[in-house]
Amino acid sequence: MTPTSEDELSAAIKSAKGPLQIRGGGTRGGAGTGTVLDTGGLSGITLYEPGALTLVAGAGTPVAEIEAALAAENQRLAFEPIDHRAILGTTGTPTLGGVAATNASGPRRIQVGAARDFMLGVRYVDGAGNIVKNGGRVMKNVTGYDLVKLMAGSWGQLGVMTEVSLKVLPVPEMIATLRINGLDDAQAVQAMSRALGSPFEITGAAHAPNGPDGHPVTMLRIEGFETQITYRAAELKKLLAAFGDITLETDQDRAAAGWAWVRDAELMKDQPGDIWRFSVKPSDGPALARALGADDILYDWGGGLVWARMPEGTDARASMGGIAGHGTLVRMSDAARGTIPRLHPEPAPVAKITDGLRARFDPRGLFSPVTEPA
């Protein structure tokens, strides 16, 4: 089914006899089983006001189309949505709906927030076929409950999004990456924490124990006017002098490529095993990595996001010990399928709320729970 309007989508859901598999560009995998419900017909930018920093588009709109429209006005999606194709080995075209439904966010999350923080409004069709809107297209809105956040990252469990309005931001004059080579994980997190605790507005802080050049590399990103880059780079070099030599990458393409490598966890592309993503407090990152004993580790978000490539079928959560946070199984092998849940199990009272919401929004159980990723 490829509905081309909300009304058609509503009719399709009302008449559905069994489970539906919601599909945008099909790049993130795992939206369940059943009749494919393709959102590609709900495509196109319906409103873009550069002076108001707002854009509204259909859920099926390719992210590339949105990024091209924004680039023409020197603006961007500041939350830097991760493109899952590299690590999942999927093809297809990432869509706005997919970004919204998975709350796909990149390295800049630590400074500006996640996709959910840039979503101003949504329209969706729930499991009973009701067309619902929430939020709007203005930056500040506290009119009623914020269902936009509930839909963000809900993986289509509560409804099929048809339209999303977004806050966008200007592209800064330049970006630069400060690099420190050779730090161990704990030193790297300390260096990143010191930088993130400075007034210099770090917009990316990542560490790869096994970087693109084969050695440990710690990366810090600054963005802004050239005067700001020059000043901040010098100040950060002073602040972090104790951690070793710092090189500055100001070539725009190379700097951008480096952060795309982090954003998409490209380190783990074409490698065997299951891929996990842990969200913890940054200072817990190195201890978690030690406990996991993974084949590959990549730290983003100053150490708070730990990507781990593990042998197939390993329940990485069992290694967390007392570390607070949670792990998501992003890429699942056949060995893990059906034995390891994709999302971190919720405590009973929270699971009760989740189940209650799913029962209300999808009373016939047409939308799959999030169990089976690619």
Add this chain to the structure above:
Amino acid sequence: MQMPTPDARVLGRKAEIVDRLRRVLPADAVIDDVAETRAYECDALTAYKCPPLAAVLPANTDEVAAVLKICHELDVPVVPRGSGTSLAGGALPTADCVILGVSKLNDVLETDYDNRFIRVQTGRTNLSVTGAVEEEDFFYAPDPSSQLACAISGNIAMNSGGAHCLKYGVTTNNLLGVTMVMMDGTVVELGGAHLDAPGLDLLGVICGSEGQLGVVTEATLRILRKPEGARPVLMGFDANEVAGACVSDIIKAGVLPVAIEFMDRPCIRACEAFAKAGYPDCEALLIVEVEGSDAEIDHQLRLIMEIAKRHNPVELREAKDADEAGRIWLGRKSAFGAMGQINDYMCLDGTIPVSELPRVLTRIGEMSKEYGLDVANVFHAGDGNMHPLILFDANKEGDLEKCEAMGADILKLCVEVGGCLTGEHGVGIEKRDLMHVQYAPADLEAQMAVKDVFDPNWLLNPAKVFPLDASDARRALDVAAE
């Protein structure tokens, strides 16, 4: 303002309810004396008042859970209250409710500069959260104007923002985790010191739910390092449209100011008469503030002033030092007090797409003539959050009603041009009955379904946010079940 008839069964059981509460709380934490409960009869929307059945002041999560368990069992509505600074009547009691005040919950539980968070009990005031971390040059970003008094619990309930949210976002963008007590006494932990939510973003829906889904007792908040400096520039224009275009050009140029404030002529005149800040006499005035080191500020202000010059400003004044910066902000910061000197006023809180600004201001001017009431406008121009102040005479018969009718018309206009009924004050009881203007029945049903899940008997802050006719059936459910 219509409120539901108090439940006679609850009123009749007052002694039993108070007795049960006294068994789980210290003696001074349960207030049922009629004279003393009057202290809780309204919040900052003082036009509406009603003493509660009783008020309780628990001091920790366990005590909150014990209170809610009892009220759940006895079917008693509970109205949570932070510092009572709600401008929308969000904490207005009903005669059959227990007010649950969190003022004793004010401890800092944990500060962690390496991981950049603070964990506090939610009765703590907004400004004192920054107070707890400023020795290390950190701050908590959301800055509602009431930040000296308002509690974090209320900030979470209303998803509060402030002048600096253009850059730093509002509460939901700075809230990492909560400990929350559900109406049946169940304690849940959502989020934590880490960034992402697993599963559904329940934290996102709690924030801004106006105390209807649970009582938040502890919060983990993101803290940020203070910028090296900040400096404003003041610019005057001879038309609202020109000022609006200037705002849009600044944003498009890639400068992200930390605040852009807009005042119209009636507001400029009133503020100038009151604060003598040296504002020019013009149609529209902008205050734009940027942050960074001195050199960074110079660079950004130079860009902003170049843009402003293209719009033929009647005045362009860069603050050279802290004293001048203070004077630029003085008038704006005294706007509400200045208006209060002239008249009684009603402060509205609608949000519009920034591009609609000239059209909305023109239309408000027309309405002002139609209703015969003066209006002054001050707002956060970067995000379109307007605060039209409608002047009226509280002692003049019919003036308040006229003022309310005009306020409703202005808010409807905000929705009509693509905006919303409230940008930062919340719905409460004030805008409850206007919710139909912005939301279709299915939209309201979806929101109410969320409340059904968290609080099936609709006992938490029950007659707020949703129009009474929309929520009637649900609020009657537990009565019918008896």
